[in-house]
Amino acid sequence: DTAVSQTPKYLVTQMGNDKSIKCEQNLGHDTMYWYKQDSKKFLKIMFSYNNKELIINETVPNRFSPKSPDKAHLNLHINSLELGDSAVYFCASSQERTKYFGPGTRLTVT
Amino acid sequence: AQTVTQSQPEMSVQEAETVTLSCTYDTSENNYYLFWYKQPPSRQMILVIRQEAYKQQNATENRFSVNFQKAAKSFSLKISDSQLGDTAMYFCAFMKHVGSNFGNEKLTFGTGTRLTIIP
Numbered sequence: 603d604t605a606v607s608q609t610p611k612y613l614v615t616q617m618g619n620d621k622s623i624k625c626e627q628n629l630g631h632d633t634m635y636w637y638k639q640d641s642k643k644f645l646k647i648m649f650s651y652n653n654k655e656l657i658i659n660e661t662v663p664n665r666f667s668p669k670s671p672d673k674a675h676l677n678l679h680i681n682s683l684e685l686g687d688s689a690v691y692f693c694a695s696s697q698e699r700t701k702y703f704g705p706g707t708r709l710t711v712t
Numbered sequence: 713a714q715t716v717t718q719s720q721p722e723m724s725v726q727e728a729e730t731v732t733l734s735c736t737y738d739t740s741e742n743n744y745y746l747f748w749y750k751q752p753p754s755r756q757m758i759l760v761i762r763q764e765a766y767k768q769q770n771a772t773e774n775r776f777s778v779n780f781q782k783a784a785k786s787f788s789l790k791i792s793d794s795q796l797g798d799t800a801m802y803f804c805a806f807m808k809h810v811g812s813n814f815g816n817e818k819l820t821f822g823t824g825t826r827l828t829i830i831p
Contacts, residue, residue, distance in 0.1 A: 633815045642823070643751075643801060643823070644823055650818065657816050705754075705755070706755050708755075
């Protein structure tokens, strides 16, 4: 069983489009995150949710909107995609201070 | 704000040898956690090892061990008897302790070290 899953794994789209990435965890964790890994492999937190409540919003443009319909899901919607949004996006969940990452979604904006 | 520095962008070592990856961090916090994550070409982020700052004993996980020097703010990873499957990017990460305020515990990553194990 996959602990943290993301769909899709790859996403290629044109500038200006709107797209969503879905994340689900079956670990029973209360806290979920979105991290972004840029082209230089640098990882940075974007958002965190605890029990469906937004906790961290790390100066991310308003075009990015996370949504947590329940504790097991944290989706990321991106409006008006830009070239600079091209990156790998990782979802994670955590329990007892250890984070478990999903497989990542490689987003390419052309 | 916390910073994490990995001064070795790339390293390579012969299979079966031992290799040490360095990591230093800067923080004014006293309670925190340190992690090493591995990212193989599959791009999955895999937890290698975790260290609580309040523990003096260095963490070990099979062939992986750390040298945690709290005063020096150093957290190096030693891989013994290296294997081809150890080829990956390795990220050092810091997380401060925030009590019961779950969701407010974010990882601050270093820039990574690309490790290649040579057959």
